Amino acid sequence: MTTLLAALALATVPPSIPAPAPERPAATPPTQAPSDLAAIPATPAAPIAIVAVQPFTIAQPYTHRFRKDGSEFATGHLIVLRAEAGLVQPRQIAEPVLCVGSQTAERLWSDPAKGLIVAIVPAWTERTADGTERSGDPAADLVYFATPELPERVDAAWIAAERARAEAALAGGTLRKAASRKVVRHARLDAASQDALITRAAELLPDPSIR
């Protein structure tokens, strides 16, 4: 028995670590594969089009987390936008902050393949030329992608500065306002809760990340 086992032991190769491969001359740099993650366009940038707008009320207000000075809101708009992929694709580094007038939008989700994004815009007011105030309207007011940043870190002053940049670009012809001629205006939604609001948003644009 022991002789047999000794023979077995000899027949088996003990574990070993291979010697390192020799170094080789550097060749022509290898071809690089392009990433499907589109580069972020220069900002300010505008959506291609406003696809849909739906005003809402919500019985249980919640805090707007997409600006540092956000407060609770009970009214606003659900919006669906079409934009180029680099503005729509979620990414880990800072994304262009989606703004509507003087308000930031809550990005819910996007469908990069279709270039669509759905968002919640809490109600805000715009000051008119005669000094009066009116309610903001995503289908009429300036919608723009501002400098990449975490929305939770921006405040009114930051938004004002970004808006000024966007308006200057608009005036200078380097920014074109999003098309809104074909916008679908849905009737006001009176939602009981945030969950209900999001359920409705999913009807406007299903969340493609849900399997």
Place this chain on the structure above:
Amino acid sequence: MRHPGGPGPLTGYLWMTMRLTHVRAAGAVAAALLSTTLANAQCPGDLDASGAVDGADLAVLLGAWGCSGSCPGDLSNDGFVDGTDLGLMLAAWGACPPSSPAAEVPLAAVSLAAWPWASWVDTFNSNGSVGIAIDPAQFPDAAGRAALLWVIEDRSPAEWAANAALSDARPAGPQSITCPSGSLQGNVISLNVSGLVAGNGDAPARGYDLVVDLDQDGTLSPGDLIDGRDGGAGFWWTKDIAALGPYTTAQIASYDVNDADIIDSMELERVYYPINAPGLRPIVAISHGNGHNYAWYDYLGNHLASWGFVVMSHQNDTVPGIASATVTTVEHTESFIDQHATMGGGVLAGKVDVDRIAWIGHSRGGESVTYGYDRLFDGTFTSPSYGLADIRCVIAIAPTDFLGTASANPHAVPYMLLYGAADGDVCGCPDSDIADSFNLYERAAGLRHSTYVHGADHNDFNCCGINDFAGPTGTAIGSTAAQSVAKASILAMIRRSMFDDRAMEEFLWRQNESLRAIGQSSTITVVREFKPSPSTGSPIDDFQANTATTVSTSGGAVNATGVTNLIEALANDANTTFTWVTTDPWNGSVRNRTTDSSRAGVFDWTAAGSITWSVPASLADFSKPRALSFRAAQGTRHPNTTAALGDLDLTVTLTDTNGLERSIRIGTLGGGIEEPYQRSGFGTGAVGWQAEFETVRILLGDLKSGGGTFDLSSVATVTFRVGGADGSAQGRLLIDDLILEN
């Protein structure tokens, strides 16, 4: 033995105690005296350990006659030196019987292609084999002798003390061997592993002790060799840690925690758990990244659940930012602890260990778990359900670094970074600190490990994210391969952190060429860093103090000869490209912000040269620490790096105070310092990406191979020799953390 988790090695059959003892010596002098007791434990009566019971011993006994208390000569241990003890001594009169116990020595090993011919590691994959390296020079009594090689289920020191009978775990019983004579080269014996069982319940590895039974009497007896008696195991026989574990798993697909502290749209969790696993099960919480989904980590949830963990993956509020995501991380953890007993109809009731929690986060979620720990550390978040000590480890997969030094800070929690070299999102780019995951790793002040995977992109670590691969054509490894690496390394890290599982630790520091999960393809390049807790190591030079290049952290002189451009400073790429320019010596080291503090050294060479560290006397004893380790990375796109591509090799030489040397080529241990991933962008010309620090851990026991008079207990210098006959002909090397590890 090399098992830091177990008790220290036995002191052998002699021990010496020096103590101040109050004695009453019969008729004589002292009320108090300094006594030295030197005794042979195997030969009672041999009070002076001379190997015989003789007149000298009798003199000692008589000198203590009448003594009470703790006295030399009290052979009966009854507190008195009297006639009983004299009788015992006379009965033992003469030469002591052979009393050398079996020697605790490392036996399990992998063979090496060059000196030291073997490395005495502990962990072996069960699809492979185990080497038995009996160094003839260290054990001349065994050289050339026939013996029986036994494999015994791991016993504790107490179990060995109580039972010296050998019982082989293999159906065929003990293996006949002939111990090598001459050199160890080519003489590593292959253990017959037929019938060995891998894994032990939740543990992927099963421990076995090894005995070389030289007298072939079937007992552990004097003169035999044993590996594994004094704590830990002789070797660990390991299942495939990239494959599912022993438990069948089930899932609670979607559960709404309905927690007032979590925004309504972020309240869902998915839970994976082992069915019929006994006892309480630790928690693993997963925080996804931006645009990701809590249901995208089934591969990880099922894997960890099959190894006995309860895994909860939750919606993570990443879009507003890291602070918002951190709220969902910490609050979901609390909600899960509070509600787990009622989830899924109560299937988890009484089965969750709420005191053992691991956090895993991906991308922005990787930063949110890190910031979550920081908030617990700072006290800006507290929970009635768990606290800082319950978070046993934090694992970040390609985390962002929005918050920077103060907040994206793991402090001293065991921390792991998993990162793909082809990440097209959190890219490790030089133009933005936000995309530099290694920043967080460098801040980790406790045990830490990184797994850097060539050819893996950001979304390879979930099921369904966009293809963001950015790297050389043909090098993409795909999600299946990337996830096999993730499953293995994450399991190893969690088990090391939660259970001090030393078998798994080797998967965190051994070169990938030397050890990887059975299910991981050998074609995947994985670069590993590992640094133990600072409390278990002594830096010779970690470049954090004594900032001149001529003085090490430990205060010794540093002498560089023949190498060029040696500097030490904050290891921070200071411009926005990866193109090599002399004004940016830390090119590629995207591992620090300017507010961070991780310093390192860097130098280059085109001819033979060396850097020598003088070892202070306080650190000179290398015979007790387990390893000498350092980390190094090739300089990104430096002409010396790109002149010849490949793993970079060098020689590490120890010189003792007698001027004798021991040298080891690091390539012998498995590949050397990894060739940089050949990714382009952020510059022109040569390619190469961020600095890939890799840990090299030289087991100091290996340096005893071949015997000789080299004095490991009195090391004067450590030298890195480069160029010429000592390694790669040219190169540029970032170096750090030259540490003696206990």
